[in-house]
Amino acid sequence: xxxxxxxxxxxxxxxxxxxxxxxxxxxxxxxxxxxxxxxxxxxxxxxxxxxxxxxxxxxxxxxxxxxxxxxxxxxxxxxxxxxxxxxxxxxxxxxxxxxxxxxxxxxxxxxxxxxxxxxxxxxxxxxxxxxxxxxxxxxxxxxxxxxxxxxxxxxxxxxxxxxxxxxxxxxxxxxxxxxxxxxxxxxxxxxxxxxxxxxxxxxxxxxxxxxxxxxxxxxxxxxxxxxxxxxxxxxxxxxxxxxxxxxxxxxxxxxxxxxxxxxxxxxxxxxxxxxxxxxxxxxxxxxxxxxxxxxxxxxxxxxxxxxxxxxxxxxxxxxxxxxxxxxxxxxxxxxxxxxxxxxxxxxxxxxxxxxxxxxxxxxxxxxxxxxxxxxxxxxxxxxxxxxxxxxxxxxxxxxxxxxxxxxxxxxxxxxxxxxxxxxxxxxxxxxxxxxxxxxxxxxxxxxxxxxxxxxxxxxxxxxxxxxxxxxxxxxxxx
Amino acid sequence: xxxxxxxxxxxxxxxxxxxxxxxxxxxxxxxxxxxxxxxxxxxxxxxxxxxxxxxxxxxxxxxxxxxxxxxxxxxxxxxxxxxxxxxxxxxxxxxxxxxxxxxxxxxxxxxxxxxxxxxxxxxxxxxxxxxxxxxxxxxxxxxxxxxxxxxxxxxxxxxxxxxxxxxxxxxxxxxxxxxxxxxxxxxxxxxxxxxxxxxxxxxxxxxxxxxxxxxxxxxxxxxxxxxxxxxxxxxxxxxxxxxxxxxxxxxxxxxxxxxxxxxxxxxxxxxxxxxxxxxxxxxxxxxxxxxxxxxxxxxxxxxxxxxxxxxxxxxxxxxxxxxxxxxxxxxxxxxxxxxxxxxxxxxxxxxxxxxxxxxxxxxxxxxxxxxxxxxxxxxxxxxxxxxxxxxxxxxxxxxxxxxxxxxxxxxxxxxxxxxxxxxxxxxxxxxxxxxxxxxxxxxxxxxxxxxxxxxxxxxxxxxxxxxxxxxxxxxxxx
Numbered sequence: 035x036x037x038x039x040x041x042x043x044x045x046x047x048x049x050x051x052x053x054x055x056x057x058x059x060x061x062x063x064x065x066x067x068x069x070x071x072x073x074x075x076x077x078x079x080x081x082x083x084x085x086x087x088x089x090x091x092x093x094x095x096x097x098x099x100x101x102x103x104x105x106x107x108x109x110x111x112x113x114x115x116x117x118x119x120x121x122x123x124x125x126x127x128x129x130x131x132x133x134x135x136x137x138x139x140x141x142x143x144x145x146x147x148x149x150x151x152x153x154x155x156x157x158x159x160x161x162x163x164x165x166x167x168x169x170x171x172x173x174x175x176x177x178x179x180x181x182x183x184x185x186x187x188x189x190x191x192x193x194x195x196x197x198x199x200x201x202x203x204x205x206x207x208x209x210x211x212x213x214x215x216x217x218x219x220x221x222x223x224x225x226x227x228x229x230x231x232x233x234x235x236x237x238x239x240x241x242x243x244x245x246x247x248x249x250x251x252x253x254x255x256x257x258x259x260x261x262x263x264x265x266x267x268x269x270x271x272x273x274x275x276x277x278x279x280x281x282x283x284x285x286x287x288x289x290x291x292x293x294x295x296x297x298x299x300x301x302x303x304x305x306x307x308x309x310x311x312x313x314x315x316x317x318x319x320x321x322x323x324x325x326x327x328x329x330x331x332x333x334x335x336x337x338x339x340x341x342x343x344x345x346x347x348x349x350x351x352x353x354x355x356x357x358x359x360x361x362x363x364x365x366x367x368x369x370x371x372x373x374x375x376x377x378x379x380x381x382x383x384x385x386x387x388x389x390x391x392x393x394x395x396x397x398x399x400x401x402x403x404x405x406x407x408x409x410x411x412x413x414x415x416x417x418x419x420x421x422x423x424x425x426x427x428x429x430x431x432x433x434x435x436x437x438x439x440x441x442x443x444x445x446x447x448x449x450x451x452x453x454x455x456x457x458x459x460x461x462x463x464x465x466x467x468x469x470x471x472x473x474x475x476x477x478x479x480x481x482x483x484x485x486x487x488x489x490x491x492x493x494x495x496x497x498x499x500x501x502x503x504x505x506x507x508x509x510x511x512x
Numbered sequence: 513x514x515x516x517x518x519x520x521x522x523x524x525x526x527x528x529x530x531x532x533x534x535x536x537x538x539x540x541x542x543x544x545x546x547x548x549x550x551x552x553x554x555x556x557x558x559x560x561x562x563x564x565x566x567x568x569x570x571x572x573x574x575x576x577x578x579x580x581x582x583x584x585x586x587x588x589x590x591x592x593x594x595x596x597x598x599x600x601x602x603x604x605x606x607x608x609x610x611x612x613x614x615x616x617x618x619x620x621x622x623x624x625x626x627x628x629x630x631x632x633x634x635x636x637x638x639x640x641x642x643x644x645x646x647x648x649x650x651x652x653x654x655x656x657x658x659x660x661x662x663x664x665x666x667x668x669x670x671x672x673x674x675x676x677x678x679x680x681x682x683x684x685x686x687x688x689x690x691x692x693x694x695x696x697x698x699x700x701x702x703x704x705x706x707x708x709x710x711x712x713x714x715x716x717x718x719x720x721x722x723x724x725x726x727x728x729x730x731x732x733x734x735x736x737x738x739x740x741x742x743x744x745x746x747x748x749x750x751x752x753x754x755x756x757x758x759x760x761x762x763x764x765x766x767x768x769x770x771x772x773x774x775x776x777x778x779x780x781x782x783x784x785x786x787x788x789x790x791x792x793x794x795x796x797x798x799x800x801x802x803x804x805x806x807x808x809x810x811x812x813x814x815x816x817x818x819x820x821x822x823x824x825x826x827x828x829x830x831x832x833x834x835x836x837x838x839x840x841x842x843x844x845x846x847x848x849x850x851x852x853x854x855x856x857x858x859x860x861x862x863x864x865x866x867x868x869x870x871x872x873x874x875x876x877x878x879x880x881x882x883x884x885x886x887x888x889x890x891x892x893x894x895x896x897x898x899x900x901x902x903x904x905x906x907x908x909x910x911x912x913x914x915x916x917x918x919x920x921x922x923x924x925x926x927x928x929x930x931x932x933x934x935x936x937x938x939x940x941x942x943x944x945x946x947x948x949x950x951x952x953x954x955x956x957x958x959x960x961x962x963x964x965x966x967x968x969x970x971x972x973x974x975x976x977x978x979x980x981x982x983x984x985x986x987x988x989x990x
Contacts, residue, residue: 151764151878170975174768196711207720208686217683217966225966227942230876232682232908233674234944235724236959237951237989238971242685242720246713263771286629290652293814294772336771341826348820398708400629430710431630433743464705466712473715481714488695488703492977493716499973511715 041063053109057091060101064141065092076136077128080120080183081392082476085128087136094141096158096216096224096255101252106135112505113137115249116187118162121193122394123474125509134508137253139188145256148173153261154211154230159188159254166259175261178203180298182378186405188254194246196470198377201429202297202334203262206245206485212258213241218506219499228258243496248472249507250493253502263336268297269346270332270373271353273365274325279403284361285428288331291352295318298332300377302425306384306436309423310376313383317376320366329428332370335425377425384423384436391420391448393435395459396469402431405463409435409455414450417443432469459485475508485511531587535569538579542619543570549823554614555606558661559870560954563606565614568703572619574636574694574702574733581731582700590983591615593727595664599671600872601952603726603987612986615731617666618912623734626651632689632708637666637732644737650774653739655683655744658776660856666732674948676855679907680812681740684723690736691719696975696984706736721974724949727985728971741814743775747824748810748851749831751843752803757881759807762839763906766809769830773823776810779831780903784914787901791861795854798844807906808855810848830925855903862901862914869926871900871913873937880902880909883941887913887933894929895921910947937983938962948967953986 059065067073067090076090088111093099106113113135114128128134142160149155150173153158157166166177179190180197191213196205203209215224226240230414243251275281281301289296302310302325311319321328336370339345349367358363366373384390397405404422413420421438426433439448459465473481482490494512504510535544545551545568554568566589571577585590591613594604606612627633628651635644635781642654642662655669658675669691674683692704702720721729728940746902753759759779767774780788782802799806815821827845834840844851862868876882884902891898897918906912913933917926935944951959960968972990975982982988 121583149878151760152875152876153767194713196713200710204682204686208682218968219716223966225964229942229944230878230909231874231942231944231947232602232678233905233947235672235674235911235948235950236944236946237728237962237987238725238967238974239720240967242717242723243970245720247716250715263768266771281628289631290741291815291819293744295815336767337769337773337826341769341829343821343826348815351819363747363831395764396709396711396944398627398632398709400627427711431708432711464707464709466707466709469709469711470713472713484713486703488698488701489716489718490717492721492974495973495977496716496970505601509715 046138050109053105053111054089056105057102059090061093061098065094065098066090066323076116076119076138078119079124079127081122082124085130085134086132086358087128088133089134090136090138092138092141095144099142099253100216100224101257102137103216103218106356107218107221107505110503110505111135115139115253116506117159117189119185121474122187122191122471122479123468124287125383125472125474125507126189129508131475139186142255148175149230150175151164152230155259156228156256157187157259158256159186161187163187163190167415169262170261174264176264177209177259178262179206179209182381187257191245191254191257192247192249193472196297196430196432198300198427200427201299207242209260210241210245210257211260213244213254214256215244215252215254217252219503225252228256230258246472247511248509250472250509250511251496265334265336267343268332268334268370269332269349269367270370271302271349271365271367272320272373272376273331273353274321274331274363275327275329276363277403278327280361281327281428282399282403284329284356285355285399287361292348295333295335296429297334298330299429300330301428302328302377302380303423304328305421306423306425307376308379309383309387310379313386314380315377320376321364325363330373353508380423380425381436384438387421388438389443391437391439393452393455394469394471395435395465395467396430396432397459397463397465399428399431401463401465402428402433406433408458408462412454412458413437413451416454417447426507456480456484478509514674515655528587531583532567534583536578539569539571539576539924543572543576545570549741554594554616556597557602557605558722559600560602563608563612564610565606566611568614568616568904569655570616570619571604573622575730576622576695577733578700578702580615581694581696585696585699585983588981589613592986593617593731594663595637595667598661598663599952600949601946601954603950603952603985604667605725607789607986609635619941621731626653627708628653630708633737633739634706634734635737636734637664638666641665641668648739652742654742655687655737656694656740657684657687660859663938665735665818669723669732670725670727671733671950672817674775674905674908674910676778676905679777687718687738688719688723688735689738691722692734693722693730693732695730696979703730706734708736723951725989726952726987728989729974729989743814744810744816745821745823746810746812747845747846748808748848749825749827749843749845750798750854751806751807751809751831751853752799752841753805753882754841756805756884758839759805759906760877760881762807762834763877765834765839770811770826773811773813774907775812776808778808778855778903779906780806780855780858781901782806783899784852784862784901784903785882787861787865788857791857791864792853798854799842808844808851858901858903859914862916865899866919869915871919871930871933872947872949873913873943873945874908874910875937875941875943877906877979880906880911881943883937886913886936886940890933890936891915894932928980934958934962953985959989
């Protein structure tokens with residue numbers, strides 16, 4: 035993009051009554067993208083279609099961001115805030131009408147401070163998870179939210195991301211000490227803080243209101259994150275079990291015996307395991323016969339072997355006892371990176387098999403197996419010959435119920451299945467229809483259907499207070 | 513209390529236009545206390561004076577509670593919800609005007625269900641922490657919030673209690689999966705749920721709004737709590753160090769080496785240690801010479817010794833290395849119950865020395881020692897010859913800055929010290945003036961002083977939505 039081309043496109047935008055000009059004037063040409071090709075990366079959604087941005091605004095400091103919000107609100111503009119655009123429900127994608135502005139936090143990288151004594155980090159919204167971990171590692175620390183994507187910190191807070199090690203560390207909510215942000219009302223007002231307090235029990239907690247509300251109530255500018263010591267030992271095994279029921283029983287035994295060492299317990303169906311192994315030609319099948327269900331177990335510790343802790347031998351001892359008790363059919367102990375490679379290949383390998391339909395649900399662990407059976411039954415009834423390749427974070431009851439549907443499956447059949455499956459998880463199993471991915475335009479209708487009136491009224495009161503003219507974001511929680 | 517006496521006192525309450533009669537009619541005489549002697553236990557505050565209740569209402573089910581709230585709101589009554597009345601800021605104590613009703617959750621004990629597979633418990637608000645732990649222990653589980661008091665579960669949620677093991681497990685917020693409650697507006701409306709989900713990322717989280725808001729926004733009826741495996745090994749030591757600075761350095765080394773085993777790191781000044789040891793005639797002084805500062809260190813594990821983990825020898829190895837590095841002056845390894853007895857005796861022993869003035873503050877760990885020095889300086893300047901007996905949860909930056917003031921110290925000198933100390937912790941050290949105890953009438957004025965306008969406006973919008981006529985509770989967050 036040359037600045038000449040950019041300026042000519044600016045000149046063409048008369049209806050904004052000078053807004054474009056003011057934005058370029060203060061932010062410079064790096065701060066405003068109006069060309070179709072420049073805007074394109076900010077209009078794409080990670081999974082569900084794309085939108086059209088009126089323009090992309092990229093403030094590079096909190097002051098610029100606050101000013102941008104003030105300008106946009108003052109100009110009656112509607113805008114959506116976007117981090118790394120890795121979300122899966124379209125909450126950061128502009129609508130397709132071409133009227134919504136994108137405020138990108140990509141350049142909000144003015145602060146990344148590690149405090150090793152407090153085990154915390156103050157991070158500007160535009161940094162990515164990998165940036166934080168790189169900086170933390172220099173101090174023997176880590177931010178242990180383990181995800182397939184590499185989202186921005188602002189997006190992680192807004193989405194309250196979970197991931198594969200939630201069972202040990204919790205999700206973002208359990209690991210964010212403070213959030214600083216900017217409001218749409220009063221326009222550009224600064225709220226919250228960057229304190230590193232682990233306890234601050236003084237009433238309405240702005241941090242909690244900003245965590246997991248998908249940008250509906252304000253813009254995250256900084257988060258103060260709790261860091262943890264890096265792990266010095268990790269031992270992993272892949273265990274074949276007879277069923278998801280047995281996997282859950284195994285989980286209870288695993289936690290009872292290995293307690294605080296447990297850092298992951300990832301289940302996968304035989305189909306999912308098969309798909310992954312076929313997809314990775316360099317990986318030998320871990321079991322001679324594909325099992326009905328398999329589990330990747332991980333224990334880890336910040337304590338070194340030299341201090342007197344041998345995690346691999348503790349895991350081996352436990353596994354042998356489980357084989358003796360016939361709790362597991364077979365198990366492979368291998369290097370973490372080799373076993374996780376299989377687990378991480380599932381999504382891609384399933385997508386390679388055909389048209390993927392995905393559900394991100396969760397239930398109480400005690401109802402996991404029963405719900406899974408019910409879901410498989412529903413899928414068979416609605417889309418005959420669909421291939422169910424589910425995997426999940428069993429430790430927290432999360433299930434990525436991915437299915438491959440036959441070519442030519444009707445769109446309305448899939449929509450019908452989705453409605454029935456969500457209804458079953460929420461109404462029959464007291465579960466969640468969006469465990470990790472949050473709420474966006476993509477699943478807003480289900481939010482309306484499954485959320486009770488008092489909660490929506492409460493969210494409505496917050497919308498009225500924080501965004502009286504409905505200009506902020508594309509998620510409505512009322 | 514005989515029911516005759518009770519009835520005659522009911523008859524004397526004409527101005528309620530039949531409300532008393534309706535309450536007795538539905539709840540029975542156990543459900544309504546109007547005699548002065550029956551009301552007295554519900555009018556006392558754990559630390560700061562007492563109030564006068566119009567009457568005490570004790571519903572025994574969620575339905576009764578919802579109906580009571582509806583009746584009270586309909587009768588324009590003002591009421592405060594009370595659990596076990598162990599709070600320290602007066603949030604559950606009625607005002608002294610005699611017009612406020614107390615709604616006690618004491619009899620709300622209709623549900624205590626442990627789900628061992630999900631590692632969770634659904635608990636009615638009136639159960640106490642000890643009740644939950646007794647029930648959980650039968651399944652090898654525990655709710656690991658460790659407190660001096662034995663509060664009700666409803667009160668723990670409303671206060672977001674922390675305690676001595678927050679460093680390992682977090683506080684209530686990190687361990688509450690769901691909250692069910694009743695609103696004052698719409699009067700008696702039920703909200704929330706009792707689901708046992710570890711992930712349910714669907715927008716405004718009612719659980720977070722009810723946690724740590726001191727009953728301002730609704731009444732907790734049930735909480736679903738995360739349980740953890742019980743610890744099978746615990747090793748503790750009391751270490752003498754040169755200063756609070758050294759204690760913080762020691763904490764970093766402790767966490768770096770012992771990682772997930774760390775379950776407590778409690779600091780105490782030499783004065784606090786001395787007071788406790790003198791108060792316990794059966795306990796021999798742990799050190800020949802009283803150290804300037806001491807630390808109770810605890811490591812614990814759910815993994816048994818038989819599985820190949822010897823926690824005591826790991827702790828000993830680490831302690832020896834610290835003595836060699838001159839990080840600690842001396843250390844005593846002893847049974848947990850013996851060392852914790854010293855730690856738990858501090859509050860009582862300090863109170864026995866004279867008039868106690870207490871501050872419950874927190875700062876970032878990296879500023880703990882500097883703040884402590886500043887606080888000691890402030891105390892000396894404001895109340896000469898005060899004895900500073902501070903102790904604290906160093907792992908989370910929490911400090912119980914307890915001081916004993918000389919007889920005859922003027923009340924306004926103490927008030928002046930309080931104002932200056934809170935100002936220092938908040939404005940100079942970016943800390944908290946109420947780390948664990950929350951906000952109540954006792955410290956409401958400081959809340960107003962230190963809370964920013966956007967946060968108060970937001971709380972105001974919630975008050976308007978949830979309690980438009982200001983009838984619920986005696987904490988205002990706007």
